[in-house]
Amino acid sequence: MKPGDELPVLSVPVTRTLIIAGALATRDFKDVHHDPEAARAKGAPDIFMNILTTQGLVGRFLAERLGPGARLRKLSIRLGVPNYPGDTLHLTGSITSVSEDERAVEVAITGINGLGRHVTGTACVKIPSGPSVPSEPSKEEGA
Known part of the structure; x- marks a missing residue:
């Protein structure tokens, strides 16, 4: 992983x-x-949707993209437009920094729906063993 790497989209x-x-x-x-x-x-x-559900979806996005050993150390998000039934939330992220000595990455996160930006934020995630960014997004089977 290196700064600028994009994580595969999660559509919910x-x-x-x-x-x-x-x-x-x-x-x-x-x-x-x-x-x-x-x-x-x-x-x-x-x-x-309430903010805690959005936080949970952001956590899911990070865990699925960075691997089962990833541990969220810090999360800071800001809500934008609401999530209403019938829409789809598309979560994306990019690596903004990598700390090799601490085995941690910082990720910029954005969640977009049909109205615009639902959530933006940053996360610091500890990675216990060198993950690789998945090349193919997982198939979404629902929330």
Whole structure:
């Protein structure tokens, strides 16, 4: 791995089930994440994904792309446009720095959906043994 290396894209269908299950799993019971009428009453066209589910998807992206031994040391993300049901989140990343002595990489992450940038951020990931970046993205079977 070296700075500039691109990680394969992870495309995640944004389903109503993913949004609701993510909210419940993270104990986020705000009605805008499970009740379409409440979300519309608050100005959104439908329910939308919470930040903790987005963080989990970013973690999944890193683990799948950097290998099962990868350990997330630091994650900093910023949300942009919402993730609504029926869209697809495309997560991408590029290596921005490599620390050979600490066996760590820094990754710039972007997640785009049909409305624009849903998430941007950086992650520092410790790599226990020299991973190689997969040449083929995995086939997405759902969230």
